[in-house]
Amino acid sequence: MDNQNEQAHQSKIIDQFSLQAIPFTQVPGHFDAMQILIELSKVYIDDAVLDVACGPGMVACEFAKHANHVTGIDITPAMIEQAEKRQNDLHLKNLTWAVGDAISLPYNDNSFSLVLTRYSFHHLQSPNITLAEIIRVCRPGGRVMVADVSVDSDKSESYDSLEIMRDPSHTHALTHEEFAALFKNSGLLDCRQSAYGVDIELETQLRASFPNPGDESKLREMIISDIGINNIGINARREKEKVMYTVPIGVFIGLKDGSQ
């Protein structure tokens, strides 16, 4: 990937997430399943945690209640601003923040005992590079956890089309197989996976999204016409008067080899 292309993609991410910084925290599904991540990561009081692409700090602040210290990093300054605000609102002291890129993390090797990232991989053009960076900054014997959209391979193309229209900084949601292969080939040990779904109400999500002009009605139509068909893999459905759908999330965890 050339540098110009990478920079253009970074700008797209910063543009989208500067707009989404506040609305993102108001989509109820984004706070769900936090307990699942806490339990799967086995976070404990001695942990030095890094949250990569931490967004408005929802995960970082939650983990800070269980860990010794949490560092959050995100490429979008507006997200870090929201994260710091959240930290202050919650009166948490054990967090620090930085603006930075997941392609080249600005940390020394072996700096953290738990490195995690939630809902970032579908924005990356080279998830393998970010995973390698995550592993580099994780201590030997430490844990790596990635939680992100993980779709069936036969739904992948439709899901990507929908998401790219809703959020132009989306690149590709890895399929279950692609995620499993990424972890298997990463050198991480004892790799495990789990899954959960995030229930989202269509209109709430559209209010928190910033598609290109004219695409909002196309998005609504795409999702409503998938009710009962499920080509997109999000189980679009009507519940009472509302259109709901469920984004499938995979959680992948591995240990960094402690024998090196």
Add this chain to the structure above:
Amino acid sequence: MVDKKLIDILACPACKGDVFEDKGSIECKECGRQYPVVDDIPVMLVDEAKMPENKKNEENE
């Protein structure tokens, strides 16, 4: 001031060199890039870094 604990683990995203805080920016001991600090938050983006003139010349040699 940037949190001292954060400085201890920070590295230059361009060359992974150790960094230190100097006059309100984060400077790399290896390549000399200077990263801005905005409201006590280090902005560790290579595109946002300044390269001192003497280091620019070294890079071009």
